[in-house]
Amino acid sequence: MFKLNRLKHSPLLFSFNGIVLIVLAQLLLGGLDTNTSTPRRVLSLKATVPVARLHPPGLEDTLSFSIVGDLMVGSSYPSTYYLPHFDSGTILQAALPVLQQTDLRIGNLESCVSDSAPVYKSCGSNQCFAFRTPTRFAQWYKDAGFDYLNLANNHSYDFGLKGVNNTLDWLQANNIRTSGTTQHPTDSITVRNTRIGFVSFAPHSNCLNLNNDTIVREYIAELRTRFDLVVVFFHGGAEGASKMTTPKTKEIFFGQDRGNVRHFARLCVDAGADLIIGSGPHVVRGMEVYKEKLIAYSLGNFSTYHQFNLKYPLNIAPLLQVTITKEGKLLDNKIFSFKQEGEGIPKPDSAMTAFRTIRSLSVKDFGFTGVNEGTL
Template sequence: MNLFKATGICLAMSAMAAFAEPETLTVIGVGDIMMGLNFPEEKPVLPKQDGELVFSEVKDILRDADLTTGNLEGVLMNKGGLPKPCCRSTKKSGNCYCFRSPENYTRHLLDAGFDYVSVSNNHSGDFGSEGRICTQRALDEAKLAYAGFEKSCEYKILELNGVRYGFASFSVSSGTLTVFDTEKAKKTIALLRDSSDIVIATMHIGAEGSKYTHITRESETFLGDNRGNPYQFARLAIDAGADIVFGHGPHVPRAIDLYKGKFIAYSLGNFATSTSVNIQGVTGYAPIVKITIDKKTGDFKEGQIYSFIQKGNNGDRKPNRDDKGACIKLMKELTEQDIPKSPIQIADDGKITLK
């Protein structure tokens, strides 16, 4: 073959390879986000510089993915709404928390790189139906995708760079899609499977606090309430068609897993909770989990855990880089203990690979 012709063919092939569509996608999941409290009005606790610094340590990672997700804990509402009964009295219970954050804090979520937030959790109804409506309006105006309220936004299909992502978010609380209505959960996920390229389910489920880092594979109870069975529901979601399951709710990181080639994070803990929420010990761990999946099948290829810990006082705390890798160490130990036969493994540097 003529040398010039051969060289031309090689150059053309190199150019085609350079512009070929990638065969994988990167997806990031984090846990609970509550950026500051404007309730009660007489004693608000808002972050410094109006929240501009909340994601300052993490945004470089959050922006570096095809899709980034998290759980929006509470409502977006500037004022008003009817607080849940236990928070209306001046002698409110120590177990009563009402989370209401300024509506314009959506700008911090967008700036940090979030594409989707779950609104299905036990604090999304803290201010009744008015709080839910206001939250939806704020997210709609910001053009930030969300789902999880019963009837009004049960699922979401979001198209980014030619990929259709289907989202369904579940919790254990009324007013949301619940993990207890398994038939509806399966139908919702199946609907997304038929109309999306990649299906992501989130679940706000499980008992709360540092005593509950382990997976029991049974229904969990907290403060007398049934908080569901995370192990069982994650598998139900994947059987119905989910490619990824991100869990949150226990306020602590838990193990990760693989089922039928699909990735599960049972709990991603607290991520950016600027006040009120306990961040002592493991409840302050704020992992970022980034996974690479096959673009066509949704199967897990590899992943990375980034270790962050929330530090600071109320109104002044945020996820900070943790060079000691505390989140990685904990999630590695929990995965090895709770799911010894899991087909994935976590290295000391946070790299997640197939065994």
């Protein structure tokens, strides 16, 4: 049974007609999720609904996504010095108008969410890149409307099993889907009567193995039997400013097999996936359309605060909007260009660097000329 969020006291809102109007509005706008017993976010009557969510004639049978790469809005490890000023407000503020235009918002959560988990990662005498975002800062993801945050990456296990469980508990409490860890390999959501299954992969500890073709096929095939659409997120490929080209072979980074991401992504489509989103290199890479399905090989860093190298081109921060049919066929894509400023705050980029770079890489690496510009 669905529950409505508490509304301001008003005799009109508690009348029978008022309740009917609220329920009808939620059904029309996709605010109620029929796939879970947990109530989804419910819009108040005063909320502003972006035009893009109204699905004008001809677009009723489509779904739209806002997608970003790596997210890490601050870490309390090794010191609270690495956190932004909380009272200044969410560092995602500049992206909110674009994020709110679509049916769903998804990204890669490049940290655990915990207030107390002890560090598990061993870094020896080197600087330890282990990220632990306190729950009150993680609330910014909820406030931004994220519906799905990927955990198949090389930082979800920085604080061991306690960090993973704290993160899963926080995501569940805030009704944000996730996938990719052995504790929570898949997830799902229903939007406007379309059932979407999520699964994600990475070549890292406690993750579904990106390099195991059998595992990849089996998970996608199983989701394909239960859902209308299957979305795959992956964290793979070598890292750094020189890794913007997507190679045709496997990538080795500091001795670790980071996968042949071209092979992996096309394998996912062949197995039944409808949308493939990549992260991991910390720089953007090109996109391609394979069998009418979009593959974005890396969306780079979007909001990675303080401890990340954000020199160009690692500061390029695209926000990708994708529109697909309810059968998974790509209809449209737009790259909105942001760049990270200061310690890692995404701000609009008038030079359109993200769009221009991804378009160039898409043509060079895949012969794909269909990358479109989003206007901020």
